[in-house]
Amino acid sequence: MRPMERMEANLLGLGVGTLALIVERTRMDASGAVVETADMLLPADRWSVSL
Numbered sequence: 334m335r336p337m338e339r340m341e342a343n344l345l346g347l348g349v350g351t352l353a354l355i356v357e358r359t360r361m362d363a364s365g366a367v368v369e370t371a372d373m374l375l376p377a378d379r380w381s382v383s384l
Contacts, residue, residue: 334377341374352377 336350343349354377360369 337374345374345376347376354380354382356382 334352334354337345337347337353339349341353342351354373354375356371356373356375358369358371358373359367362368
């Protein structure tokens with residue numbers, strides 16, 4: 334978790350410094366080749382992550 338920067342908070346309509354969860358996801362096919370990546374910024378007060 335980290336505080337959102339000004340541009341991030343503005344894009345999401347939240348206050349600067351709002352805590353954010355940072356999720357970096359990589360999906361691979363059966364052979365191990367990367368087929369998708371995603372970097373997500375989620376407001377920490379609205380999301381929880383379970384692994």
